[in-house]
Amino acid sequence: MNTPIPPSLCPDDHVALALRLADAARTVTRSYFRQPVTVFDKADASPVTVADREAEAAMRELIERTAPDHGIYGEEYGAVRTDAEWVWVLDPVDGTKAFITGKPSFGTLIALLHKGVPVLGIIDQPILDERWLGVSGRPSTLNGRPIRVRPCPDLSLAALYATAPEMFTGTDATAWEALRSSVKLPRYGADCYAYGLLAAGYVDLVVEASLQPYDYLPLVAIIEGAGGLLTDWRGGRLGLRSDGRVIAAGDKAAHAATMAVLAKAGGGH
Template identity: 50%
Template sequence: MNLTADIALAHRLAEAAGAAIRPHFRTPMAAERKDDASPVTLADRAAEEAMRRILTAEVPQDGVHGEEFGITEGRTGRQWVLDPIDGTVGFLAGRPLFGTLIALLVDGFPVLGVIDQPILGERWLGVTGQPTTLNGLPVRTRPCRDLKDAAIATTGPHYFGDHDGEHFMALAARTDHKRMVMGGDCYNYAMLASGHLDLVCEAGLKLHDFAALVPVVEGAGGTMADWNGEPLHAGSSGHVIALGDQARLEDVVEALTCAH
């Protein structure tokens, strides 16, 4: 699969989104509430609009799935999945730990992913069959010999329902939970890909939240799966784990199923 043109397009999308976002960072900005009560800002919408304009001009036959403006059906089996600001809460708090997520799915499976942090100037690119890069240089996950040594991250406990929360805490109890990281959204997955975290666990994610993360993590030597250990795709439930060391997948799945 030759994705050279798609990689160049993904970089242009990230540049356009960043140009739309940067003028709004750490400025007084009102946020509206969406139907699910999550916040959305002018920056979210402007960034997605900028990316959609490019996609409409350059690949009009491809589908587009965006967080803010929904789904545009395509005719090629290819779908661009966009999350203009993953981590709007952090963005509103002036924390540069949010990211623009850009994914290309072919027949429902992610083959290209970008995590772009437009304030810090950091861009992770993951492509099927290629090593993941940060600003053009390869990055790798780190080994984790035992789950009890794993540094775990999640966006926050309030994103888990009671049932899912019990399973997450059962997993966390088997890790080095005194090093647990809260907050960070997509940036946690970037840090895992770069070898600074071992495990990320979340529930309730939508396709635009996780599609771009899969090629980034897996191209760095890690693995992403649902809570049953199955590969992620367009129909996945949104229960997501990311592991820097693939050898720990069975341990993580077992821990998630052991909640009382």
């Protein structure tokens, strides 16, 4: 039986606010999907659209109005009050390249950190009308129904996702190739949706690199609440200062085996 979540860990009003944030972003992203939109290149050459900016602005306005003492760490408009007890981490459109090419694998990602620890996470896919919710101490849900990871103790049986091979560079690329060669079904191109599929028991591993905190922190509570693990490549807990390399696994044995393959190939430094 799951122990009821302590009110001080993630109060119900914070969960309600998170759902309102997802609704606000969904209204924006739906209105721009598969519509002519101008694409801008950021300093790192990654694309951004008016949908990214308006969706984050809508969420930030709601936080400032509802919980002005909370911090915010967002992809498009930066960070404020990140030393606060509660900090929201926002990625309005995770998978912008998918969004601008009309592929519904993007999602809005929302995390809530309590003293630096992720205690709530949302993946919202507005086109497919799918929403994953994770709250520490509770079972994770997909559209309100509890979900669970699946067992996969042997890497040779695993389905593995990463967004794109170019996210791995140097020794990480060598390590990724070793892992990709060890599994049954390596796939690319699902963005945050792959983590939702893992939490729901359809995928066994998601291994990525070159991520930012808003890419991975919203996923922690979802995957853990479904019985899985989400760590860095050395098995450490994820936070705002992690190095951007992550392993999501539904099975502890698969997670351990993945770390071993990556480390042996030079990617566990």
